[in-house]
Amino acid sequence: MPATALDRTLAALAEPTRRAVVDLLRDGPARASHLAAALNTSRPALSRHLRVLRGADLIEDQPDPHDGRARLIHLRSAPLDDVADWLTEVRTFWTEQLDAFAAHLTPEPPDAP
Amino acid sequence: MPPDAPEVWVTTLVPVAPARAFAAFVDDVDLWWRPGVRYRRLPDARVRFTDRLLLEENAHTTRVIAQVTRREPPTATSPGALHLTLDGDPVRIDFAADPAGTRVTVVQRAGRGLTAFQSPAALFWADLLGSLERATRA
Numbered sequence: 001m002p003a004t005a006l007d008r009t010l011a012a013l014a015e016p017t018r019r020a021v022v023d024l025l026r027d028g029p030a031r032a033s034h035l036a037a038a039l040n041t042s043r044p045a046l047s048r049h050l051r052v053l054r055g056a057d058l059i060e061d062q063p064d065p066h067d068g069r070a071r072l073i074h075l076r077s078a079p080l081d082d083v084a085d086w087l088t089e090v091r092t093f094w095t096e097q098l099d100a101f102a103a104h105l106t107p108e109p110p111d112a113p
Numbered sequence: 114m115p116p117d118a119p120e121v122w123v124t125t126l127v128p129v130a131p132a133r134a135f136a137a138f139v140d141d142v143d144l145w146w147r148p149g150v151r152y153r154r155l156p157d158a159r160v161r162f163t164d165r166l167l168l169e170e171n172a173h174t175t176r177v178i179a180q181v182t183r184r185e186p187p188t189a190t191s192p193g194a195l196h197l198t199l200d201g202d203p204v205r206i207d208f209a210a211d212p213a214g215t216r217v218t219v220v221q222r223a224g225r226g227l228t229a230f231q232s233p234a235a236l237f238w239a240d241l242l243g244s245l246e247r248a249t250r251a
Binding site: 010083086087090091093094095096097098099100101102103104105106107 | 118119121123124125126127128129133134137138141144145146147149151202217219221223
């Protein structure tokens, strides 16, 4: 995974309000006004956070199917898929290495008579 | 408090004392380190620690697998640790006494300048990723 993509994702999620936005969007898409109210933050402040999340490709705007004038903010999974891939790859690598290390230090049982 | 970067924790138990486990990890690395796509990929490669590096080498080539940033061999009264930098990620390998021998724990944190983080919050990442996966595949 390119370091820059991972860094961008993690940097975006390093801020508590942006994590809270992601948390809320896990329940489904939402309007910015709903997010601002739920987080008790101003619309300008929320807009700044949403800009960072868009820059990291963590969210995207789509038209609200029930109101053509409104936009809904959707969560995008791809950047976090990268993080999940990193976690899986590293976990698998070290699990295999530590299994081999443990086997190296564990005496084999004697052959049965 | 959630982490600033995700970490991976992997642990195993070995039936020897911490000092022996630490020594085997370092001195016997060629005997147990598994070949793979990313590390120990040279043909007929031997793997060894120097004071500052973990290397794989054959008759023609030497590659650096990791930098050794700190060695803290276990003592009779304190656990030990080996600190590496692997692909830009900080890695800590702990050797802690256990009634059954030594618990060896590897912690690799997503690195490259990301700030340090507090371990219990690793659950935040697991929870977040798991929920996200469920939400996006529903």
